[in-house]
Amino acid sequence: MSNEVLRGNFETRDKVEIKQSEETLEDRFEMEAKKRLGGSIAFVSKKKVMWDTDKK
Amino acid sequence: MAKILLINPTVREEDVPRHVPYGIALLAAIAMEKGHQVQVYDENAWRQGDEVTKAVCVADDWDIIGYGGITTTYGSVKRIAKIAKRYAPQAVQVMGGGLLTSMPREMMSWLPEVDVGCVGEGFITFPEICEMVDRGGREFWDIKGTVSRKPGGGLIMSQIRPLLHDLDSLPFPAWELFPLEEVYFKNSQVLFSEEGMLASRRLDINASYGCSLICRFCYHLGIAGDMRYVEDENGEMNVAFDQPGTYTRSIRYHSPEYVGALVKHAHDKFNVNFIGFLDENLMTMDKFSGRTWMNDICKQWHDLGFAPKANDDGTWTGIHWAGTSHATLCTKEVLTTMREAGCSHLVYGYESFAPHVLKTIGKGATRESNLRSFFWTLEAGIRPVPNQIIGFPNEDFESIRMNMHAWDDLGIQVKPHFATPYPGSEWFTTYRERINGQYDGDLERFILDLGDASSISAVISHNFNAVELLGLREAMLQLNYRRIDEYEQIWRRNHQIPDGAPSTLLSENMTGAFLRDADKVKNAIKDSERQDAVVETANAGSTH
Ligand code: B12
Ligand code: SF4
Numbered sequence: 001m002s003n004e005v006l007r008g009n010f011e012t013r014d015k016v017e018i019k020q021s022e023e024t025l026e027d028r029f030e031m032e033a034k035k036r037l038g039g040s041i042a043f044v045s046k047k048k049v050m051w052d053t054d055k056k
Numbered sequence: 057m058a059k060i061l062l063i064n065p066t067v068r069e070e071d072v073p074r075h076v077p078y079g080i081a082l083l084a085a086i087a088m089e090k091g092h093q094v095q096v097y098d099e100n101a102w103r104q105g106d107e108v109t110k111a112v113c114v115a116d117d118w119d120i121i122g123y124g125g126i127t128t129t130y131g132s133v134k135r136i137a138k139i140a141k142r143y144a145p146q147a148v149q150v151m152g153g154g155l156l157t158s159m160p161r162e163m164m165s166w167l168p169e170v171d172v173g174c175v176g177e178g179f180i181t182f183p184e185i186c187e188m189v190d191r192g193g194r195e196f197w198d199i200k201g202t203v204s205r206k207p208g209g210g211l212i213m214s215q216i217r218p219l220l221h222d223l224d225s226l227p228f229p230a231w232e233l234f235p236l237e238e239v240y241f242k243n244s245q246v247l248f249s250e251e252g253m254l255a256s257r258r259l260d261i262n263a264s265y266g267c268s269l270i271c272r273f274c275y276h277l278g279i280a281g282d283m284r285y286v287e288d289e290n291g292e293m294n295v296a297f298d299q300p301g302t303y304t305r306s307i308r309y310h311s312p313e314y315v316g317a318l319v320k321h322a323h324d325k326f327n328v329n330f331i332g333f334l335d336e337n338l339m340t341m342d343k344f345s346g347r348t349w350m351n352d353i354c355k356q357w358h359d360l361g362f363a364p365k366a367n368d369d370g371t372w373t374g375i376h377w378a379g380t381s382h383a384t385l386c387t388k389e390v391l392t393t394m395r396e397a398g399c400s401h402l403v404y405g406y407e408s409f410a411p412h413v414l415k416t417i418g419k420g421a422t423r424e425s426n427l428r429s430f431f432w433t434l435e436a437g438i439r440p441v442p443n444q445i446i447g448f449p450n451e452d453f454e455s456i457r458m459n460m461h462a463w464d465d466l467g468i469q470v471k472p473h474f475a476t477p478y479p480g481s482e483w484f485t486t487y488r489e490r491i492n493g494q495y496d497g498d499l500e501r502f503i504l505d506l507g508d509a510s511s512i513s514a515v516i517s518h519n520f521n522a523v524e525l526l527g528l529r530e531a532m533l534q535l536n537y538r539r540i541d542e543y544e545q546i547w548r549r550n551h552q553i554p555d556g557a558p559s560t561l562l563s564e565n566m567t568g569a570f571l572r573d574a575d576k577v578k579n580a581i582k583d584s585e586r587q588d589a590v591v592e593t594a595n596a597g598s599t600h
Binding site for chain 1: 108111237
């Protein structure tokens with residue numbers, strides 16, 4: 001783990017470091033909650049499948 | 057040698073960063089191979105705001121600052137360009153990727169900070185730009201595949217950059233320059249399958265470029281033979297992509313041996329336990345290769361000992377993987393082979409289960425092939441990820457109900473995307489005026505508005521407006537047929553369409569135009585069956 005954000009094949013004149021903040025419970029909650037709201041949600045609930053390939 | 061800073065712009069801020077930018081990682085590797093001094097700042101991964109972007113711009117005396125990505129990075133790119141100009145005015149700013157490629161002239165005029173744009177593939181163009189900057193040259197118009205500024209004002213598009221044939225000559229992406237441990241591995245999980253859910257060290261690879269189909273909402277970044285240069289209405293050279301009646305493709309793939317060696321590198325150096333294939337459509341390549349490519353990749357997986365083996369405690373060793381399939385081009389056999397080599401899930405752009413909609417979108421899939429592939433995939437033990445889209449030009453109440461019935465019958469849980477005319481797609485060209493109209497003639501506002509297609513931006517449906525589509529999607533998600541029936545009555549009254557008549561306002565002319573190209577799609581599917589196919593098939597007027 002490193003706090004240096006510049007990665008490359010030589011040493012830069014200045015280093016750019018960031019403080020990696022520890023994830024708080026609030027951060028975690030907000031991230032988990034957002035995951036449920038946004039994006040493309042698509043999955044198959046296998047229990048519900050009731051088609052028969054042979055019929056096709 | 058040139059001192060190069062590559063910045064990966066921020067994308068999809070509503071989610072955590074999940075994908076190392078493959079293109080930038082390859083360009084970094086190529087530039088280092090050529091002997092340049094390269095640093096990467098992954099703004100998307102670190103998400104530290106403008107202060108840190110500013111700090112990286114002043115951290116050294118950069119000769120070049122390069123950035124780019126997909127269309128939805130535009131907001132971030134605009135900020136980066138301004139910061140870089142202010143804090144590293146000496147650096148030549150190079151922009152590339154699908155964003156620049158889809159509208160090079162507009163981008164160069166909206167972003168005056170950019171000195172040179174890389175139109176299309178960057179594998180040769182980018183190192184040539186670096187080499188020119190390094191020797192003090194600024195005549196970018198001498199380099200193929202660029203758009204740059206004329207000394208007296210105006211833009212110059214140089215000649216088109218031919219695509220690289222020998223893909224295996226590429227180095228492996230410079231994954232080590234990205235915060236894998238700090239950011240990406242923490243976000244390895246892909247919630248599309250059990251194995252994806254348990255992925256803890258995932259990297260993505262891109263084994264092929266292009267797709268033989270012509271879905272009218274799709275864009276291939278100008279790196280799939282999909283881009284032509286034509287004179288525009290002002291008599292200036294400009295890019296052109298799929299247009300009704302004109303489709304070009306050049307399908308290319310890495311050898312299975314390169315893919316195997318790349319996965320071994322990812323395993324040995326980064327200890328990965330999951331690989332995501334970024335390829336647009338694995339099946340188009342498999343069919344094109346005469347059904348050898350996927351088989352041989354799977355064989356690599358077995359030979360290298362990566363095919364997963366179950367442990368007694370329910371866990372497994374090996375490397376699972378996932379990718380994108382196609383309803384008509386997949387076979388039962390290849391799916392079984394893929395499962396045996398560790399494939400856990402496959403994304404299918406089913407888009408719709410309504411035959412009259414499927415006929416107009418250029419996918420070469422039918423309701424039957426959608427259903428068939430769905431069951432074949434499940435039977436093979438792979439989870440299909442059945443993507444859906446609503447709001448197509450001829451979407452109507454009938455197609456909406458057909459989709460709802462299919463979801464209900466198949467157990468599909470899905471929040472459909474909205475059909476979105478991203479720049480570079482055929483429907484962007486077809487509907488450009490309509491899009492402009494929805495943004496008061498300000499196209500840049502449309503670009504800034506683009507994000508995930510699960511949000512609504514420009515509407516291309518002839519039958520429904522944005523608010524209707526949002527409401528209809530909500531009712532669809534709840535399988536609420538009653539509300540849909542009720543709203544159909546209101547809609548028919550508003551548009552004076554009697555009961556029993558098709559619920560559509562799309563002119564027959566327009567439907568006819570979409571259907572006329574259906575034979576091109578059939579040819580695309582048929583052509584990709586040729587056993588003796590040569591890989592390079594760019595050929596105006598026919599798809600491959
Ligand atoms: C990874 C990926 C993503 C990632 C982005 C990760 C990232 N930071 O790049 C995520 C998951 C966020 C994503 C999201 C979406 N994506 Co996406 N995605 C891809 C995918 C699978 C791989 C991209 C890739 O690495 N390609 C391979 C590399 C080699 O190509 P490249 O990056 O373009 O780089 C080359 C050139 O473009 C150029 N280049 C690129 N950058 C730079 C920079 C410089 C300085 C230079 C000189 C050159 C250069 O040189 C490289 C070598 O030739 C592609 C499909 C594909 N196989 O390309 C789709 C693709 C890019 N996505 C697409 C779409 C439609 C989307 C979504 C809109 C879909 C949706 N669900 O709504 C969303 C947008 C979400 C949002 N809110 O922004 C479309 C095109 C979009 C567009 N108009 O740009 C693609 C092509 C898929 C498709 N065929 O439909 N996507
Ligand atoms: S099949 Fe997929 S990658 Fe190919 S054109 Fe259609 S949407 Fe694009």
